[in-house]
Amino acid sequence: MTVPMTEFDALPLFTNLSHTQRAAIAGVSRIRTYESGARLFDEGGLADQCWIVLSGCVMVDAATQPRGRMGLQSIGPGELVGWSWLVQPYRWHFGATVVSPTRAAVIDTEALRQLAEEDPALGYQLSLILIEALLNRLRATRLRLLDLHQDTC
Numbered sequence: 369m370t371v372p373m374t375e376f377d378a379l380p381l382f383t384n385l386s387h388t389q390r391a392a393i394a395g396v397s398r399i400r401t402y403e404s405g406a407r408l409f410d411e412g413g414l415a416d417q418c419w420i421v422l423s424g425c426v427m428v429d430a431a432t433q434p435r436g437r438m439g440l441q442s443i444g445p446g447e448l449v450g451w452s453w454l455v456q457p458y459r460w461h462f463g464a465t466v467v468s469p470t471r472a473a474v475i476d477t478e479a480l481r482q483l484a485e486e487d488p489a490l491g492y493q494l495s496l497i498l499i500e501a502l503l504n505r506l507r508a509t510r511l512r513l514l515d516l517h518q519d520t521c
Contacts (some may be wrong), residue, residue, distance in 0.1 A: 370462045371397040371473045380446055381420060381497060389490045396479035401471050408449065408464040418450035419476050424470025428505065429463045437463065441508035451498045451505075453477035462505075 375388040376382055376397075385393070399422075402408070408419065408480045411431055419426070426449050429437040439463065449472070452460045458477075484491030 369399045370394065374424065375399075379420065380422055380506065381448060384493050384496070385490065389487065389493070392483050392487070392490070393480065394473075396483065396490045397473045397475045399471065400474050401469070402466040404466055404468055405473050406466040406470075408466065410463045411460050415450060415452035415460050415477065417477050418448060418453055418480075419472040419474055421445050421447050421449060422471045422473060424466065424472070425468045426464050426470060426472075428508075429465065430509075431463065437465075441505055442467070448497065448501045450477075451501050453481070454495075454498055462491065494509045 371394040373387075373391060374395055375492075376394045377387070382390050382393070390503070408426065410427075421443055424446055426443040427439045427440050428441045428443060428449065432438045432504070443464075449464055450460070452458065480494070484494050
């Protein structure tokens with residue numbers, strides 16, 4: 369099922385995009401639902417899509433030794449999951465698991481990169497959206513590392 373424009377028009381994430389730009393992204397997206405425990409992607413895997421959570425929650429994690437997967441950041445409604453698709457070699461730097469029933473817009477990132485190349489203004493706005501997501505991930509990772517450090521001292 370493709371993403372209805374009403375869904376994308378309502379997303380604060382896309383506030384700075386024109387209606388035409390949102391429609392173009394909606395055209396390369398589809399709605400999917402996921403049950404708790406579904407694995408969206410693993411570190412090192414091919415980054416060929418990204419998700420905008422419409423409802424539910426996804427946990428971004430990192431593989432650690434000896435603890436296994438360590439949760440780094442909860443991603444909720446209106447937030448982006450996955451930014452590794454923007455930069456070659458298009459491999460995930462983290463993993464992600466659905467932690468509560470989730471409905472998401474899944475975006476074909478190869479098509480999205482093509483849209484950004486054809487419309488540099490869209491590409492610029494997408495870059496800003498992804499930079500914000502990256503900064504949020506760095507903040508969350510930093511806080512998690514501080515928590516871990518306190519646990520071991």
